[in-house]
Amino acid sequence: MSDNTNTLRELTVQGLWRNNPGLVQLLGLCPLLAVTGTVTNALGLGFATLLVLLGSNIVVSLVRNLVPSEIRIPVFVLIIASFVTVIQLLMNAFTFGLYQSLGIFIPLIVTNCAIIGRAEAFASKNAVIPSAIDALMMGLGFMLVLVALGAMREILGQGTLFDGADLLLGNWAAVLRIELFSLDTQFLLAMLPPGAFIGMGLLIALKNLIDAKLQQRQDQAVGITRARVTGAAQ
Amino acid sequence: MSFKIASSPHNRVNRSTANLMLLVAIAALPGILVQAVLFGYGVLIQLLLAIVTAWAAEALTMQLRKKPVLPPLKDHSALLTGLLLAIAIPPYAPWWLIVIGTFFAVVIVKQLYGGLGNNLFNPAMAAYVMLLIAFPLQMTQWLPPASLQSDSLNLSDAVCAVFSQFSCSGFSISQLQTGIDGISMATPLDTLRTDLTAGKTLTESLQQPVFYGIAGAGWLWVNLAYLAGGLVLLKLNVIGWRIPLAVLGSLFIFSTLSWLAAADSNPSPLFQLFSGATMLAAFFIATDPVSASTTNKGRLLYGALIGFMIFIIRKYGGYPDGVAFAVLLANMAVPLIDYYTRPRTYGHKAKGTGK
Numbered sequence: 013m014s015d016n017t018n019t020l021r022e023l024t025v026q027g028l029w030r031n032n033p034g035l036v037q038l039l040g041l042c043p044l045l046a047v048t049g050t051v052t053n054a055l056g057l058g059f060a061t062l063l064v065l066l067g068s069n070i071v072v073s074l075v076r077n078l079v080p081s082e083i084r085i086p087v088f089v090l091i092i093a094s095f096v097t098v099i100q101l102l103m104n105a106f107t108f109g110l111y112q113s114l115g116i117f118i119p120l121i122v123t124n125c126a127i128i129g130r131a132e133a134f135a136s137k138n139a140v141i142p143s144a145i146d147a148l149m150m151g152l153g154f155m156l157v158l159v160a161l162g163a164m165r166e167i168l169g170q171g172t173l174f175d176g177a178d179l180l181l182g183n184w185a186a187v188l189r190i191e192l193f194s195l196d197t198q199f200l201l202a203m204l205p206p207g208a209f210i211g212m213g214l215l216i217a218l219k220n221l222i223d224a225k226l227q228q229r230q231d232q233a234v235g236i237t238r239a240r241v242t243g244a245a246q
Numbered sequence: 247m248s249f250k251i252a253s254s255p256h257n258r259v260n261r262s263t264a265n266l267m268l269l270v271a272i273a274a275l276p277g278i279l280v281q282a283v284l285f286g287y288g289v290l291i292q293l294l295l296a297i298v299t300a301w302a303a304e305a306l307t308m309q310l311r312k313k314p315v316l317p318p319l320k321d322h323s324a325l326l327t328g329l330l331l332a333i334a335i336p337p338y339a340p341w342w343l344i345v346i347g348t349f350f351a352v353v354i355v356k357q358l359y360g361g362l363g364n365n366l367f368n369p370a371m372a373a374y375v376m377l378l379i380a381f382p383l384q385m386t387q388w389l390p391p392a393s394l395q396s397d398s399l400n401l402s403d404a405v406c407a408v409f410s411q412f413s414c415s416g417f418s419i420s421q422l423q424t425g426i427d428g429i430s431m432a433t434p435l436d437t438l439r440t441d442l443t444a445g446k447t448l449t450e451s452l453q454q455p456v457f458y459g460i461a462g463a464g465w466l467w468v469n470l471a472y473l474a475g476g477l478v479l480l481k482l483n484v485i486g487w488r489i490p491l492a493v494l495g496s497l498f499i500f501s502t503l504s505w506l507a508a509a510d511s512n513p514s515p516l517f518q519l520f521s522g523a524t525m526l527a528a529f530f531i532a533t534d535p536v537s538a539s540t541t542n543k544g545r546l547l548y549g550a551l552i553g554f555m556i557f558i559i560r561k562y563g564g565y566p567d568g569v570a571f572a573v574l575l576a577n578m579a580v581p582l583i584d585y586y587t588r589p590r591t592y593g594h595k596a597k598g599t600g601k
Contacts, residue, residue, distance in 0.1 A: 201380035210354070 019142060027149025034157030035219045039126035043117045044158060045208040049169070052176045054162030056110045057117060058155030060099050062148070065127050067095040069147035072135040079136075088131045089122070096121045109179035126154055157215065164211050167192060168202035261484075263362070266535075267322035269484050271329055273475035274530060278333055280471040284391045284464040287404035288337025293329060295341055295408075296348045300328030303352035311357070323362045327351050330370035330531060334523065334570070335377065336388045338407045338419055343384050347373040367577045368537045374570040386566055387419050388433045390456060391464030434465060435522045436566045438513055447510040469525040476529025485533040488542060492549025493528040493556075494519060500557040518557070527556065527569040537577045544580075544587035551576045551583075 033039045040061070048054045071091050079087050100118050103111045111118065121127070130150055135143040166172060171193040177185040201207045281289045304324040308315045318324065328348050335344060351373035359365045378385045399413060399422070406414040413422060434456050441451035451457070479485045501518040518524065523531075532538060532552050539548035552572045559568025 197381060197384065199380055200382070201376060204379060206376075206379065 020145060023142065023145050024149050027146065027151075028153045028156070029219075032153040032157065032219075033126040033129075033150055034154050035216055037126065037129065039129055040124040040154060041212075043120065043124060044154075044161065045205060045212060047114055047117050048158055048162040048165055048208060048211075049203055050166045050175050051159055051162040051173055052110070052180050053113060054158035055155070056103075056107065056180050057114055057121075058151075058158040060103065060114075060118060061121055061124060061127070062151030062155055063099055064092060064095045064121050064124075065130060065147045065151040065154075066144060067098075068092045068127055068131055069135040069143045070140060071095075072131045073138060073140045073143035076136045084136060085128075085132070088128055088136075092127055092131070093122045107180055109176070113176070113179065126150065160215060161208065161211050164215075165202045165207055168199050169207070170198055170203070171195060262321075263323070264321045266484055267326045269482060270479060270530065271322065271326050273479045273484075274329060274333070274472070274526075276475050277468060277472040277526065278329075280467050281333060281337070284467060285337050286389060286399050287401045288339075288389075288399075288408055289333060291341075291404055291408045292332040292335060292337060292339070292344050295344045296328035296332035297325055299345045299348040300324040300352050303349045304357070307353055307357040318362060321362065323356075324352055327356070327369045327373075330526075331373050333526070334370065334374050335385065338389055338404070338411075338422070339384050339387065340411055341408050343377060343381060347377045350376050363536055365536055366580075368531060368534050368573050371531060371570040371573045371577075375574060378565060378570070386436070387423065388436075388566070389419075389422055433522070433566055434517075435560060438517075439560065442511055448513065449510060465521045469520040472525035472529060476525060479529060479533075485529065486545060488545040489533050489538060489549040490528040492546045493532050493553045494524070496550040496553030497524065497556055498553075500554055504557075504561070512561070518560070522560070522567040523569045524556070527552065527573065531569065531573055532576070537573075537580065539580050539583045539587070541584055541587040541589055543589070544583045547583050547587065548576050548580060551579060 027033075031037060034041075034044055043057055043061070047057045068088070068091050072088055075087070075091075096119060099121070100111075103114075103118060130147060134146045138146070163173060166175060171191065173190040173192065174185075174188040177188040181188075202211070278289060278293065301319055301324055304318050305315050308318055328351075331347050331351060332344060335347070351369035355367055355369040355372040356362065356365045399407065403413040403415070406412060407419065407422070411419050437454065437456055438448075438451055442448070476485075476490060480487055480490070497518055498515050501512070501515040504512040505514055513521075528549075532549060539545050555572030555575055556568045559565070559571050563571070565571070
């Protein structure tokens with residue numbers, strides 16, 4: 013039991029922070045930079061990616077002993093592509109506005125390296141339950157980065173949050189739109205691709221800063237013990 | 247940090263970074279004065295805003311980096327960055343534009359890369375491009391030279407215009423942009439490109455009042471003033487001759503070729519050399535010692551690349567001038583240029599690297 017909770021905690025920490033697909037592995041940068049103009053778009057694509065990742069990890073893990081290793085990559089891609097098709101059709105049916113604003117980036121989830129990366133690195137070597145948890149955490153980690161970047165760009169670019177949330181969540185969600193401030197002039201840079209790159213760089217810097225601070229605190233807590241471990245005595 | 251500039255082994259001048267930066271700033275003064283006289287006092291207000299912001303941003307980042315605050319302020323590099331950006335943007339651009347730009351130049355482009363000496367890109371030009379992309383409307387609101395303005399602006403009008411976008415007597419910037427003939431005008435470079443793209447010939451386009459003179463009204467004098475300042479810098483050995491010569495040379499060669507090939511759809515070489523920011527770019531911007539190439543052959547190549555890019559962007563681009571983009575693109579090429587133009591080291595054969 014304690015072993016299970018340990019794995020769960022480890023997978024959570026890996027997916028959300030230490031090995032975050034967006035901030036650390038730097039995978040799936042293309043959608044990450046392209047569709048994070050607003051929180052709604054980011055949330056939509058993040059959720060779609062999460063669902064695809066979950067489905068593909070479970071299925072890959074189920075068939076992992078049946079697939080010869082020589083052809084595993086094409087098989088993984090086929091599995092991922094099927095899930096993407098399902099998601100695409102669902103979004104077309106239920107969130108049509110968002111489907112149109114995300115455009116080509118929904119089918120392009122197939123090529124998201126974060127997904128094939130998890131299939132290859134984790135799901136093809138582990139049982140179903142851990143694979144599913146891994147997919148959930150990695151997908152959540154990716155989605156959080158998307159939403160953070162989307163929020164940064166939307167606030168800077170047009171001074172709102174959750175603009176167009178009704179496209180994703182239905183008509184009631186129009187009330188979610190928050191207007192923080194309104195200027196005569198938009199800060200266009202934040203909405204354009206260069207703004208996405210600069211914002212991403214700042215997010216990564218922030219993560220590294222927090223990591224460095226945590227490490228510093230840990231070193232202080234461990235204190236003398238650590239000095240003896242690294243010392244040449246003994 | 248100090249650069250040894252030796253005319254012979256026996257006679258050495260030790261110039262500190264601060265000294266060099268200050269000399270460059272002083273050499274830009276004639277150009278700034280001419281700009282202020284011909285295009286209005288806005289440029290002086292922008293200058294003041296830019297320098298104050300640059301110092302504040304520099305001090306703030308040094309504080310955050312837990313490093314001594316005073317030394318980087320004393321080396322005048324922030325001052326020069328602010329100065330170059332202030333004279334590059336339209337004189338009556340809103341005050342927050344120059345503040346955002348200078349802050350970006352100092353904090354993001356310079357300090358985040360490690361401070362003076364570590365930045366890959368020319369801070370002033372990177373900030374200019376950032377502003378141009380983010381605020382295209384404000385960054386293109388150039389006023390016609392004072393001689394063509396329907397209402398001339400005095401100093402208090404300039405202050406009003408920069409801070410509220412209206413002159414004290416209530417004219418908006420777009421009204422001020424209207425010339426004596428009632429037609430709103432852009433810069434000569436911009437007007438010419440728009441006209442040529444629209445299918446007019448050079449002769450037709452040059453009939454407009456904004457083109458009075460060789461390089462468009464006013465711009466010839468601005469460029470001559472920067473040329474004079476640049477020549478003083480050359481004489482004092484603050485900058486080398488290679489980069490300015492290569493910039494102007496390649497711009498001259500390419501514009502001459504295009505002009506000879508199709509004289510009525512390309513501006514003359516003289517127009518290219520003395521309009522827009524050509525002289526400022528050649529002597530003050532491209533020669534930035536940090537982001538330029540460091541080998542002798544490399545400097546020629548680097549300068550020639552900038553001249554070529556200015557020509558290409560002015561002819562085919564969609565922005566008022568190509569200088570900032572040209573400098574940034576050449577900055578990107580600098581590591582490659584430096585790698586392939588390493589000089590022969592003493593005791594080694596000329597061919598091959600390091601053998």
